[in-house]
Amino acid sequence: MDVSGKAGGGGLRRLLARAPVVGRFFRNEIDGRDFTPVEGLPGLLPRGEKLLWQGRPHWFTLARTAFFGDWVAIYFGALAAWRVTDGFSAGASPDRIAAETAGLAVMAVVCLGLIGLVAWATARAAVYTLTSRRLVMRVGAALPVTLNLPFRQIANVAMKSRGDRGDIAVSPAGEVRIAYLMLMPHARPWRFMKPQPMLRAVPDAHRVARLMGEAIAAVQAEEGLAGAPATTRPAKTPATDARTSGGRSGGLIAAE
Numbered sequence: 298m299d300v301s302g303k304a305g306g307g308g309l310r311r312l313l314a315r316a317p318v319v320g321r322f323f324r325n326e327i328d329g330r331d332f333t334p335v336e337g338l339p340g341l342l343p344r345g346e347k348l349l350w351q352g353r354p355h356w357f358t359l360a361r362t363a364f365f366g367d368w369v370a371i372y373f374g375a376l377a378a379w380r381v382t383d384g385f386s387a388g389a390s391p392d393r394i395a396a397e398t399a400g401l402a403v404m405a406v407v408c409l410g411l412i413g414l415v416a417w418a419t420a421r422a423a424v425y426t427l428t429s430r431r432l433v434m435r436v437g438a439a440l441p442v443t444l445n446l447p448f449r450q451i452a453n454v455a456m457k458s459r460g461d462r463g464d465i466a467v468s469p470a471g472e473v474r475i476a477y478l479m480l481m482p483h484a485r486p487w488r489f490m491k492p493q494p495m496l497r498a499v500p501d502a503h504r505v506a507r508l509m510g511e512a513i514a515a516v517q518a519e520e521g522l523a524g525a526p527a528t529t530r531p532a533k534t535p536a537t538d539a540r541t542s543g544g545r546s547g548g549l550i551a552a553e
Contacts (some may be wrong), residue, residue, distance in 0.1 A: 301544065337424030341491055349508050350427040353420055358462050358498035360416030362481040366409060373405035405453045425496050427505065429512055432467060434494055436483045441499055445482070448516040456506040463502025465509070466495040 335341065337351060360366040377398050384394035420436035432451070434444040452470040457462050466485040469475060477484055477492040485493040499505050 308448070312549075337426045338433055339445070342428060346431075347429040348426070349429060349512060350425075350505055352425050352505070353423050354425075354496075354498040355462055355500055356413070356417045358421035358459060359420050359482070360413050362464070363413045363497055364416050366412045366416070369408055369412060370405070373401060373408070373444075375392060377401045377405075403539055420498070423483065423497075425499065427509055427512065430516055432494075432509070434480075434496070436480065442479060446474070446494065449520060451513060454506065454509055454513070456502055458502060459498070460504075461502070462498050462500055463506070464497055465499055465502060466493045466505055468493050505510045521542060 306488075335348070342348065377549075380397050380401060381394055384397065418438045422436065422441065424435045426433040426435070431445060431447045433446070436442060436444070444467065446467060449472050450473055452468040453465075454468070455466045468491075475492045475494065477489055480494055481494060483495055483497055485495045496502075496505070
């Protein structure tokens with residue numbers, strides 16, 4: 298089992314659960330962890346089903362990508378550079394230019410800090426679970442939901458690598474429909490018509506994608522379906538694409 302970010306201090310979390318502002322998040326976290334047999338799963342695994350991998354997003358990478366932290370930093374950097382250039386060209390004093398730039402720096406720190414806090418809470422509340430027969434995503438800090446996606450209902454898997462980490466998008470097969478807003482930010486960007494669940498900022502993403510491809514191939518071979526890959530393969534885009542054949546749709550999302 299590979300779960301990053303194990304937390305301690307259960308007594309502190311229970312104390313915070315009584316607070317009016319942050320209580321909702323910590324109560325959800327406590328309820329989900331204290332009263333489920335396996336973290337991230339709605340119940341015990343059926344006989345014959347094995348746990349292959351379990352993990353959660355890397356919060357810093359999540360902040361940079363899903364919450365556009367890099368673009369926010371670039372925006373404030375460009376704005377500061379413009380202020381300095383415009384100040385010197387207008388003949389402003391260095392003290393005035395420094396004061397204006399310092400104000401922008403404070404705004405940038407506040408904005409990036411908020412992005413980091415939201416990303417940390419989002420990553421902390423998410424648990425991705427890969428078994429020998431399905432993908433389970435427990436996501437949501439304020440309103441936790443569990444996405445249960447059997448491998449026979451997966452049409453393809455695409456991975457976008459970001460060094461050692463990466464995003465793994467899963468396309469449901471057939472007429473399976475999943476609410477985009479319910480999954481955010483654990484959804485592939487801009488796929489509004491047919492949302493695709495996405496494992497965000499996954500550590501060791503290449504190994505996870507390979508495990509998923511092999512598990513899908515094994516399930517399809519067992520059920521007599523054709524077209525499942527044993528491993529992922531490069532696609533035309535910077536992603537890695539693994540295609541499988543479709544299956545029946547079912548109840549995929551359960552609110553907790």
